[in-house]
Amino acid sequence: MGRLVPAVTRALDVLELFLESDGTLSAPEVTRRLQLPRTTVHELLTTLAARSYLVTVPEQPGRYRLGVRTYQLGSRYAEQLDLAAEGQQVAREVAETCGETVHVAILEDTEVIYIAKVDSTHAVRMVSAAGRKLPAHCTAVGKLLLAALPEAELDARIEGRALAAMTGHSITDAAELRAALTAARKRGVAVEHRESNPDVSCVAAPVRDRSGRVVAALSISVPVIRWSEEREDELARLAVGGADALSGRLGHHGGRG
Template sequence: MAQGRTVPAVDRAVKILNVFLDGQGPRTVPEITAHVDLPRSTTYELVQTLVANNYLRAVDGYGNRFDLGIRLLELGSTFSAGIDLAEQGRVVADTIMARCNETVHIATRDGRDVIYLVKADSPHAVRMVSGVGRRLPAHCTAVGKAMLADLSDDELAELYRDVTDWPAMTPKTITTFDELLDQLHTVRGRGLAYDDCESNPDVKCVAAAVRDLSGAVVAGISISVPVHRADHRLDDELTHHVAEGARDLSARLGYTPRPGQA
């Protein structure tokens, strides 16, 4: 669809709101003016209009400093409620699968388990233990570890507090909390999680977390590859594809990284 003519006043108001996307907090009118290249009087009038409509709010008793208003939260919540994770995940999974010709999963976490929402099958015949609707222990999977890594060490300790018997799907499966914690520290550092034949003795996986509008991790995306094709693809090509898929799906869910965030 061809782009129509924009309304200058609305365009200026949007530019003012965009100033706050850097997460640096409240601003004065002169500080806002420096970012939008408008006369101070024009900026002041636009700020007051945005305040009157709850898109900005004064954060001191003098009306000198302003921050984002409650109306934006309401709009964001309404937008987020209208997004179907599985529907958007299917689009992204199919796209990534077509690029790498390997099986792609989208999963969400329920406590200590992951539940698979989407599976885009590779054109190659591969025996997989996963399937849409299936539940697997999160610590056995790359996609599970990608989501668990968002929890703090204290939250993880509470989540696994009463676990005495760790289910092992293969001889390589993690079977202690300390081992899981060590791996999750590594996941946090590199932003990617791996499954080294831990849920399937014949398959390796790489995964990344997916965030929603609020920045919370709500899902994970993984690429699974048979061992005989993994060595020359897993640490380069497929990591690129899974990171790209995570960024795409996160953006579809409304997530916008702040400066300095991956």
């Protein structure tokens, strides 16, 4: 592996701060969050703005937001990622059937990234967005994706790491998480009850590529006021059907690879 270039790393650190902000940042905020010298931050912001990765906010002097170049790169990435486009289409079809919020997510280390989302048609719905990251162990999609990993890879991702809680119902014990993953493998779906959001329950099913490898998960999220054991069984069947449909679009035609 080649040597990392410090200047490039710092520039990317600056850009990634905007993923966690409300959309704009000032130079002092970047300085404080990254613990970099003010001169270095000024040079980084000036360079990124000159290349259109950042732009200044006209009505807020001294503040920056992401520029058109980041949109162009993201659009090109999305064009090449069939999973996101196909996932959005299937999620829409599932949501039209059940009237609930449907997500498609992938796994990145110990977090899930939502790459597609279709909102519920009900007045009470969950607040989420495509592109958002959440701890995998707190979500149904994350449990399912972790459960699909080879044992050695799973160990490498969870052993010795703290399992942070998002709600009072989140799993924070490694043994309890492993039990949940075993249950997900046996059942073929994963469930979470109020673990990432105290007002939401969720069921997820695996999405496979042409080789049979689990590459994503499709979930249906429901406010607890509309959740019951009967509803869980119904939504589990719908999630499996949607995940199978998406798997077929990716070239999977049965079997577990």
